[in-house]
Amino acid sequence: MSATLIDGKAIAADLRAKVAAAASRLARDHGLVPGLAVVLVGEDPASAVYVRNKGKATVEAGLASFEHKLAATTSQAELLALVSRLNADPAVHGILVQLPLPPQIDAQAVIEAIDPAKDVDGFHPVNAGRLSAGLPALVPCTPVGCVILAKTVRPQLAGCEAVVVGRSNIVGKPVAQLLLAENCTVTIAHSKTRDLPGVCWRADILVAAVGRPEMIRGDWIKPGAIVIDVGINRVEAGEGKTKLVGDVAFAEAAAVAGAITPVPGGVGPMTIACLLANTLKAASMQAGLPAPA
Numbered sequence: 183m184s185a186t187l188i189d190g191k192a193i194a195a196d197l198r199a200k201v202a203a204a205a206s207r208l209a210r211d212h213g214l215v216p217g218l219a220v221v222l223v224g225e226d227p228a229s230a231v232y233v234r235n236k237g238k239a240t241v242e243a244g245l246a247s248f249e250h251k252l253a254a255t256t257s258q259a260e261l262l263a264l265v266s267r268l269n270a271d272p273a274v275h276g277i278l279v280q281l282p283l284p285p286q287i288d289a290q291a292v293i294e295a296i297d298p299a300k301d302v303d304g305f306h307p308v309n310a311g312r313l314s315a316g317l318p319a320l321v322p323c324t325p326v327g328c329v330i331l332a333k334t335v336r337p338q339l340a341g342c343e344a345v346v347v348g349r350s351n352i353v354g355k356p357v358a359q360l361l362l363a364e365n366c367t368v369t370i371a372h373s374k375t376r377d378l379p380g381v382c383w384r385a386d387i388l389v390a391a392v393g394r395p396e397m398i399r400g401d402w403i404k405p406g407a408i409v410i411d412v413g414i415n416r417v418e419a420g421e422g423k424t425k426l427v428g429d430v431a432f433a434e435a436a437a438v439a440g441a442i443t444p445v446p447g448g449v450g451p452m453t454i455a456c457l458l459a460n461t462l463k464a465a466s467m468q469a470g471l472p473a474p475a
């Protein structure tokens with residue numbers, strides 16, 4: 183391996199510590215404790231783990247955590263009623279409804295019911311629009327984490343060729359917007375892209391957000407590129423065991439890239455850290471205070 187390993191765990195711990203320090207200043211100077219409400223509908227085990235980890239990290243950073251666990255049979259009207267109560271609750275500055283939701287609930291309707299000022303996931307169309315217009319916004323956590331990780335290796339991204347593979351509203355599109363805001367020349371690739379290896383090869387910064395295990399091979403990567411692997415894929419590891427791999431064939435890519443994120447331990451830990459940072463930002467903005475840097 184010749185690439186520098188980008189240690190998402192350590193970088194996320196650093197960001198969480200910064201959020202904790204800023205939260206304690208907010209409490210001391212303004213008597214304000216940012217509050218994050220997380221809503222889980224149903225018993226999906228992966229979602230339950232995420233929600234537990236989010237709650238733990240929230241409390242550790244000195245923020246208030248409000249968990250709402252609802253039955254899998256919850257109706258859309260019941261969930262919308264809870265969102266409306268949380269929108270009106272002054273102790274709640276951020277609202278996150280864990281996705282996916284059960285089939286009887288229209289996720290988009292729920293996302294659009296959240297007050298954009300409390301939309302710490304950054305999925306509300308108002309925040310997506312503000313991001314794309316270059317206005318202050320609550321920006322989705324995983325994409326922000328990707329850019330923070332890339333900038334630890336190359337603080338000035340201006341002029342870089344960036345290729346984002348994946349165009350979802352939660353990862354691909356916002357990460358592309360953020361890289362554009364950093365003055366990169368951005369290409370967004372997707373399932374209909376012709377010659378994906380050739381497109382990837384152009385990248386100084388390659389962000390993989392596809393959801394296909396190890397799809398991006400080492401010979402698709404320009405020597406020295408920064409590779410940010412968002413993918414989280416569980417695959418068979420033999421003897422009835424499973425393991426997590428990214429969207430990038432790690433060993434091959436690490437032999438040519440300049441820097442690369444591992445899976446696990448790369449982008450994943452940044453998501454929760456950026457969620458805490460968004461909650462702090464939302465609370466500050468709701469109180470009319472400047473958003474912490």
Ligand code: NDP
Pocket residue numbers: 324347348349350351352353354371372373374375378391392393394412413414415449450453
């Ligand atoms: P989606 O399924 O919503 O989007 C996947 C994207 O990849 C689509 O735009 C799709 O293209 C594109 N794609 C699929 N197949 C190909 C292909 N063969 N060639 C090129 N592009 C392709 O996924 P998400 O954006 O939600 O998530 C992507 C990955 O990131 C997943 O592994 C997910 O688990 C992970 N993830 C990790 C997070 C973290 O905290 N680390 C947070 C969120 C997601 P098209 O639009 O044409 O269909």
